Amino acid sequence: EAQVTQNPRYLITVTGKKLTVTCSQNMNHEYMSWYRQDPGLGLRQIYYSMNVEVTDKGDVPEGYKVSRKEKRNFPLILESPSPNQTSLYFCASSLLKGQGEETQYFGPGTRLLVL
Amino acid sequence: AQKVTQAQTEISVVEKEDVTLDCVYETRDTTYYLFWYKQPPSGELVFLIRRNSFDEQNEISGRYSWNFQKSTSSFNFTITASQVVDSAVYFCALRRETQGGSEKLVFGKGTKLTVNP
Numbered sequence: 615e616a617q618v619t620q621n622p623r624y625l626i627t628v629t630g631k632k633l634t635v636t637c638s639q640n641m642n643h644e645y646m647s648w649y650r651q652d653p654g655l656g657l658r659q660i661y662y663s664m665n666v667e668v669t670d671k672g673d674v675p676e677g678y679k680v681s682r683k684e685k686r687n688f689p690l691i692l693e694s695p696s697p698n699q700t701s702l703y704f705c706a707s708s709l710l711k712g713q714g715e716e717t718q719y720f721g722p723g724t725r726l727l728v729l
Numbered sequence: 730a731q732k733v734t735q736a737q738t739e740i741s742v743v744e745k746e747d748v749t750l751d752c753v754y755e756t757r758d759t760t761y762y763l764f765w766y767k768q769p770p771s772g773e774l775v776f777l778i779r780r781n782s783f784d785e786q787n788e789i790s791g792r793y794s795w796n797f798q799k800s801t802s803s804f805n806f807t808i809t810a811s812q813v814v815d816s817a818v819y820f821c822a823l824r825r826e827t828q829g830g831s832e833k834l835v836f837g838k839g840t841k842l843t844v845n846p
Contacts, residue, residue, distance in 0.1 A: 656836045656838045656839065657820070704774060718824070720766075
């Protein structure tokens with residue numbers, strides 16, 4: 615089954631304790647991206663990757679890191695989480711534009727609470 | 730600037746009513762893609778439809794239909810004979826290619842649809 619998986623689905627942590635949210639897709643997609651969803655602000659892009667070892671900032675990258683060592687995985691790293699990073703996080707993947715299937719498929723989401 | 734506006738914040742209907750969710754977009758790109766996603770109470774984002782800017786043909790899928798009109802920059806979504814299971818937040822999104830190569834989605838704020846039995 616084609617899917618995007620994220621782990622953990624729920625996480626409660628404390629300020630300053632490093633954490634990683636994993637994202638994996640099995641569709642051989644080049645493009646992967648992280649979004650966060652906040653009430654009243656909608657979904658905003660954090661980071662994206664066009665391919666292995668190619669990553670770049672989205673609209674709200676502060677406080678986050680990513681890596682793309684393998685095509686299927688795109689972990690989101692919070693080196694020193696703060697309460698303003700409490701949010702619902704989504705990983706998404708797709709083929710690149712022009713490859714015939716431009717739909718971005720989303721993972722199930724990770725609810726993060728930073729105390 | 731790229732923008733997606735969903736003017737209806739919340740809509741409440743009674744089961745079996747038809748309901749239309751509005752989406753208006755702004756873009757200077759000539760090539761772009763429009764999407765609708767459904768976010769049920771469980772929280773996941775479910776893809777419903779993709780439409781590219783060169784294809785203005787309306788689409789019907791079961792009780793769902795979409796009306797794309799470039800002249801008014803609108804991509805409206807209609808649910809016919811709504812059901813309680815249609816209760817969700819629905820997002821309209823625009824995919825664009827930025828200078829840096831990102832093909833990010835720009836989302837509207839969403840419309841919360843409640844279908845009452």
